[in-house]
Amino acid sequence: MNKEIVIIGAGFAGMWAALSAARLAKLNQAENISISVIAPVSELRVRPRLYEENVSAMIAPLMPVFNTMDVQFIAGSVSNIDSDSQTIKYLDENQLPQFKQYDRLVLASGSNLRTDLVNGIDQYAFNLDQIDTAAMLEQHLKSLAKKPASQSRNTVIVCGGGFTGIEMATELPARLKAMFSEGEDINVIVVERNEQIGSNYSPELQAVIKQASDELGITWMLNTQIEQITDEGLTLSTGERILADTVIWTAGVQANALTNLFQKSQGPQGRLNVESSLKVNGYENVFATGDVAYAKTDDKGNHALMTCQHAILMGKFAGHNVAASLLDLEPLPYKQENYVTCLDLGSWGAVYTEGWDQVVKSVKDEAKKIKVSITNELIYPPAPEYNVIMEQADPLAPWV
Ligand SMILES: Cc1cc2nc3c(=O)[nH]c(=O)nc-3n(C[C@H](O)[C@H](O)[C@H](O)COP(=O)(O)OP(=O)(O)OC[C@H]3O[C@@H](n4cnc5c(N)ncnc54)[C@H](O)[C@@H]3O)c2cc1C
Known part of the structure; x- marks a missing residue:
C-alpha cells in the first residue's frame, strides 16, 4: 500500500528532509513511499542574506532538485493539523481549503520574529x-x-x-x-x-x-x-x-505558530521537544526539524540553535528517519558536535569562530571570504543531479 510522507515547509530543513527521505526510499527501492512538500512557494528563501542589498534575489528554485528526486510539491499554507486522524488542512494557491492525509509528518515550518514585545x-x-x-x-x-x-x-x-x-x-x-x-x-x-x-x-x-x-x-x-x-x-x-x-x-524569535498544535511537547521559544530521531515527544508519526525543533546536538548539554547551520543537518536526519520509520529501519540519532559562528561585520570584514566556546579563528577579509562561501554557496540547494543529491542528502556525509 502507498505510504505518504508530508513535509510542511520548504526552507533549509524542509528541503533537506525531502531530499534525504527520497534518498533512503530510493536506496531501498521503496516505490510505495511518496514524499510531498507543502509550502507557499517552491523556492528556498535565503534568510541569512536578508541584511544584504538586493534581497529579492535571495531565493533559489526548488523544483529542479525536487523533480530529480521525485518529490511532489504542493503550493499551500497549512492552517491545521489533526494528529489523531493524521490529516492536515491547508489553503491552496486560490485560498481554497484542502485536506491531505499523511502516514508520517515532518514539521519544518521555521520561525518568525516576535513583533509583540514593544508597542509600535x-x-x-x-x-x-x-x-x-x-x-x-x-x-x-x-x-x-x-x-x-x-x-x-x-x-x-x-x-x-x-x-x-x-x-x-x-x-x-x-x-x-x-x-x-x-x-x-x-x-x-x-x-x-x-x-x-x-x-x-x-x-x-x-x-x-x-x-x-x-x-x-x-x-x-x-x-x-x-x-x-x-x-x-x-x-x-x-x-x-x-x-x-x-x-x-531584530530582537526575539519564536518557532512558527503550527507548533502550538503540539501542546504536549512545547519547549523553549515555542520549539518542540524531540527525541534523538527528531520524532516529536508524545506524538506518533510526527517529526520536527529545523527552527521548530529543540534537539540535543551532543551529550554535553548543547541544543540546536535556530540557525540554518543546524536546520540543514537536522533536515537530513529528519528525512532519513521519517523514511526509516516506514521501512522498519533503525533511526539514526541526530548529532551535530561541530559548531561555527561566522558573523558579517560590513565593510570592516567578518569574524569566524569555531566550537561552542567561540574561539576566534579569523577576522576581517579572511573571515569575509568564509562568510561569502557559506552564504552564497554552501547553504544553497545542491546541483539538481541525482548522484550529487544522493551523496549530499546522506545525514552522515561531512557537513561544516
Ligand atoms: C536576517 C537573518 C539572518 C540570519 N543569519 C543566519 C546566519 O548567518 N547563519 C545561520 O546559520 N542562520 C542564520 N539565520 C537563521 C536561519 O535563516 C534559520 O535558522 C533557518 O532559515 C531555519 O530554517 P528552517 O528550514 O527551519 O526554516 P525557514 O528557513 O524559516 O523555512 C520555513 C519554511 O516553512 C514555510 N512555512 C511557514 N509556515 C507555513 C505554513 N503554515 N504552511 C506551509 N509552509 C509554511 C515557509 O514558507 C518556509 O518555506 C538568519 C535568519 C535571519 C532572519
Whole structure:
C-alpha cells in the first residue's frame, strides 16, 4: 500500500528532509513511499542574506532538485493539523481549503520574529525576518536619499544587538554613506538591553564586534530598554526620545505558530521537544526539524540553535528517519558536535569562530571570504543531479 510522507515547509530543513527521505526510499527501492512538500512557494528563501542589498534575489528554485528526486510539491499554507486522524488542512494557491492525509509528518515550518514585545513595532518598525519585510526595509532605505538631509533621516536605530542586529548595523554605514552627500553625519545606533556588546558570545568574539563597531562609527546604547516605537523614532524606558526615520526591530524569535498544535511537547521559544530521531515527544508519526525543533546536538548539554547551520543537518536526519520509520529501519540519532559562528561585520570584514566556546579563528577579509562561501554557496540547494543529491542528502556525509 502507498505510504505518504508530508513535509510542511520548504526552507533549509524542509528541503533537506525531502531530499534525504527520497534518498533512503530510493536506496531501498521503496516505490510505495511518496514524499510531498507543502509550502507557499517552491523556492528556498535565503534568510541569512536578508541584511544584504538586493534581497529579492535571495531565493533559489526548488523544483529542479525536487523533480530529480521525485518529490511532489504542493503550493499551500497549512492552517491545521489533526494528529489523531493524521490529516492536515491547508489553503491552496486560490485560498481554497484542502485536506491531505499523511502516514508520517515532518514539521519544518521555521520561525518568525516576535513583533509583540514593544508597542509600535508592527506599525512603525521595519524588520528583515522574511523576504517581503526585508524588501520593504530596502525600499525604505533607498527612499531616504530623496529626502532632505536631517538628523532624523540620517539616523537608523537597530533594536536588539544579537546576530541579526549586529549584521544589519555593521552593514549600514557603507550603505548610507553611498546614498548621502559626502561629509554628512550618519548615526547608526544599536539599542540593547544587555550590559555588554554581544553578551551571548565569548569574550574574544565580543572584543572583535566592539572593535568593528568602533571603527565603523556605530553607537551602542547598552543596558537600555525600549518603551515604545513611534512614527518619529523611539522612546526609552527612561522617557528619553530618539528621533529617527528608520527603526529596525531584530530582537526575539519564536518557532512558527503550527507548533502550538503540539501542546504536549512545547519547549523553549515555542520549539518542540524531540527525541534523538527528531520524532516529536508524545506524538506518533510526527517529526520536527529545523527552527521548530529543540534537539540535543551532543551529550554535553548543547541544543540546536535556530540557525540554518543546524536546520540543514537536522533536515537530513529528519528525512532519513521519517523514511526509516516506514521501512522498519533503525533511526539514526541526530548529532551535530561541530559548531561555527561566522558573523558579517560590513565593510570592516567578518569574524569566524569555531566550537561552542567561540574561539576566534579569523577576522576581517579572511573571515569575509568564509562568510561569502557559506552564504552564497554552501547553504544553497545542491546541483539538481541525482548522484550529487544522493551523496549530499546522506545525514552522515561531512557537513561544516
Ligand atoms: C536576517 C537573518 C539572518 C540570519 N543569519 C543566519 C546566519 O548567518 N547563519 C545561520 O546559520 N542562520 C542564520 N539565520 C537563521 C536561519 O535563516 C534559520 O535558522 C533557518 O532559515 C531555519 O530554517 P528552517 O528550514 O527551519 O526554516 P525557514 O528557513 O524559516 O523555512 C520555513 C519554511 O516553512 C514555510 N512555512 C511557514 N509556515 C507555513 C505554513 N503554515 N504552511 C506551509 N509552509 C509554511 C515557509 O514558507 C518556509 O518555506 C538568519 C535568519 C535571519 C532572519
